[in-house]
Amino acid sequence: xxxxxxxxxxxxxxxxxxxxxxxxxxxxxxxxxxxxxxxxxxxxxxxxxxxxxxxxxxxxxxxxxxxxxxxxxxxxxxxxxxxxxxxxxxxxxxxxxxxxxxxxxxxxxxxxxxxxxxxxxxxxxxxxxxxxxxxxxxxxxxxxxxxxxxxxxxxxxxxxxxxxxxxxxxxxxxxxxxxxxxxxxxxxxxxxxxxxxxxxxxxxxxxxxxxxxxxxxxxxxxxxxxxxxxxxxxxxxxxxxxxxxxxxxxxxxxxxxxxxxxxxxxxxxxxxxxxxxxxxxxxxxxxxxxxxxxxxxxxxxxxxxxxxxxxxxxxxxxxxxxxxxxxxxxxxxxxxxxxxxxxxxxxxxxxxxxxxxxxxxxxxxxxxxxxxxxxxxxxxxxxxxxxxxxxxxxxxxxxxxxxxxxxxxxxxxxxxxxxxxxxxxxxxxxxxxxxxxxxxxxxxxxxxxxxxxxxxxxxxxxxxxxxxxxx
Amino acid sequence: xxxxxxxxxxxxxxxxxxxxxxxxxxxxxxxxxxxxxxxxxxxxxxxxxxxxxxxxxxxxxxxxxxxxxxxxxxxxxxxxxxxxxx
Numbered sequence: 001x002x003x004x005x006x007x008x009x010x011x012x013x014x015x016x017x018x019x020x021x022x023x024x025x026x027x028x029x030x031x032x033x034x035x036x037x038x039x040x041x042x043x044x045x046x047x048x049x050x051x052x053x054x055x056x057x058x059x060x061x062x063x064x065x066x067x068x069x070x071x072x073x074x075x076x077x078x079x080x081x082x083x084x085x086x087x088x089x090x091x092x093x094x095x096x097x098x099x100x101x102x103x104x105x106x107x108x109x110x111x112x113x114x115x116x117x118x119x120x121x122x123x124x125x126x127x128x129x130x131x132x133x134x135x136x137x138x139x140x141x142x143x144x145x146x147x148x149x150x151x152x153x154x155x156x157x158x159x160x161x162x163x164x165x166x167x168x169x170x171x172x173x174x175x176x177x178x179x180x181x182x183x184x185x186x187x188x189x190x191x192x193x194x195x196x197x198x199x200x201x202x203x204x205x206x207x208x209x210x211x212x213x214x215x216x217x218x219x220x221x222x223x224x225x226x227x228x229x230x231x232x233x234x235x236x237x238x239x240x241x242x243x244x245x246x247x248x249x250x251x252x253x254x255x256x257x258x259x260x261x262x263x264x265x266x267x268x269x270x271x272x273x274x275x276x277x278x279x280x281x282x283x284x285x286x287x288x289x290x291x292x293x294x295x296x297x298x299x300x301x302x303x304x305x306x307x308x309x310x311x312x313x314x315x316x317x318x319x320x321x322x323x324x325x326x327x328x329x330x331x332x333x334x335x336x337x338x339x340x341x342x343x344x345x346x347x348x349x350x351x352x353x354x355x356x357x358x359x360x361x362x363x364x365x366x367x368x369x370x371x372x373x374x375x376x377x378x379x380x381x382x383x384x385x386x387x388x389x390x391x392x393x394x395x396x397x398x399x400x401x402x403x404x405x406x407x408x409x410x411x412x413x414x415x416x417x418x419x420x421x422x423x424x425x426x427x428x429x430x431x432x433x434x435x436x437x438x439x440x441x442x443x444x445x446x447x448x449x450x451x452x453x454x455x456x457x458x459x460x461x462x463x464x465x466x467x468x469x470x471x
Numbered sequence: 472x473x474x475x476x477x478x479x480x481x482x483x484x485x486x487x488x489x490x491x492x493x494x495x496x497x498x499x500x501x502x503x504x505x506x507x508x509x510x511x512x513x514x515x516x517x518x519x520x521x522x523x524x525x526x527x528x529x530x531x532x533x534x535x536x537x538x539x540x541x542x543x544x545x546x547x548x549x550x551x552x553x554x555x556x557x
Contacts, residue, residue: 140503140508140509140513143510147517186514425514427518427522431487466490467491
């Protein structure tokens with residue numbers, strides 16, 4: 001430990017992703033002595049940006065949601081006064097769904113979105129309004145009723161038009177890695193409201209600006225952030241955490257440990273089978289991770305003049321067959337999958353395009369990365385932005401293996417565990433009862449994915465811990 | 472399972488999910504007002520109760536569980552039904 005203060009920490013947090021940073025901020029703000037250890041050389045987890053040849057690219061998430069009045073992101077950023085460090089912009093519409101027959105815009109004004117959809121699908125009438133208000137409403141009872149349903153079953157309760165149901169389902173491949181017939185209604189409702197109905201918020205300067213502002217705030221509250229610090233072990237004595245071991249840094253004592261990293265890492269590697277117990281170990285071993293994503297980063301020349309709204313996320317699908325798309329997604333078949341999510345940056349200098357993709361292995365992606373990227377560019381040119389490829393002056397891609405390498409998320413999973421009903425609210429994934437003082441945060445808790453979802457879990461974990469401390 | 476042990480288990484679940492100490496939770500405790508349970512935690516509690524007691528709570532019963540005592544009453548009833556049915 002050397003120069004470090006030897007007084008034990010009140011809490012150490014493994015991983016400076018959004019959940020870890022927010023949890024750390026709340027704890028440090030309340031006067032606790034907190035350390036965040038992050039293996040990467042920059043904070044943010046998936047919420048990072050990088051620079052290449054003068055272009056700034058967002059690594060994975062390219063906007064966040066739930067920043068409306070009463071939204072969880074607004075509450076958190078305000079509580080922590082991080083909002084003062086950021087300029088948050090929002091395109092209008094925030095999202096557009098495009099299929100062979102329709103173009104559905106999600107406007108900042110929800111009523112406008114509802115009115116437009118009602119005009120396109122008049123036979124569904126008020127059901128569209130009722131459905132959207134059900135999603136945006138956070139009445140605990142209506143959400144509780146969704147715990148055993150899939151999002152498809154929820155759609156079936158409201159709508160009859162199959163094309164409308166398919167259109168409202170397609171974004172889940174991109175924002176949840178699952179078709180609507182598998183994703184839990186609760187997770188689907190959260191994703192739909194936070195990504196589409198109240199989504200598209202963007203910190204000016206890039207997503208890294210959000211992570212950096214949180215990291216800076218954490219330090220202002222007195223927290224200590226150690227980057228490039230890989231945690232090797234969570235130490236436990238008599239079923240109670242005693243601290244963590246950081247590579248090249250040694251043992252760091254702490255009363256609480258909050259793991260904001262991958263759940264399998266936490267249980268299998270940092271704790272180990274003996275500490276976890278056979279039953280829970282087997283349970284985690286059999287759980288299914290979410291899909292990963294193949295992301296392309298394109299830098300454009302100054303002559304690129306797209307007619308699409310910059311900042312708006314476009315979800316394109318060339319067909320309505322969700323089953324076919326699901327099979328193709330697993331096979332890594334871009335053509336069969338038929339879709340992609342695409343966003344032109346606010347300054348029109350870059351394009352981000354992503355498709356859900358299987359993890360496969362390192363070798364597969366070494367061999368297929370280039371082919372995937374070219375195929376994705378071809379499809380964007382064919383369906384969305386004609387003749388755009390001649391304006392590309394820089395191109396790079398992140399494969400599922402890249403995502404794993406930078407964040408250590410199991411199989412490059414984009415959303416923690418797959419959001420299916422049977423994997424929802426799994427006991428012991430947030431606060432394992434068999435080890436005192438250990439909490440999990442982030443998207444591997446099954447309760448929240450994406451920026452706003454993990455932000456909520458980080459905030460809530462801090463609240464739970466502070467209640468225990470009677471603060 | 473006696474009503475007393477059902478109560479103990481439900482208090483333990485409510486404590487785990489909310490972060491409040493078991494000693495602070497009584498039969499009269501309201502999940503929403505006293506334990507600040509939100510939509511996500513409401514599901515966590517419902518799912519934890521279903522898994523712990525191996526019962527399935529009917530959707531129409533969910534809105535009726537706002538206090539610990541209501542949860543104890545419902546679980547006891549469902550356990551009895553389960554016992555009778557098999």
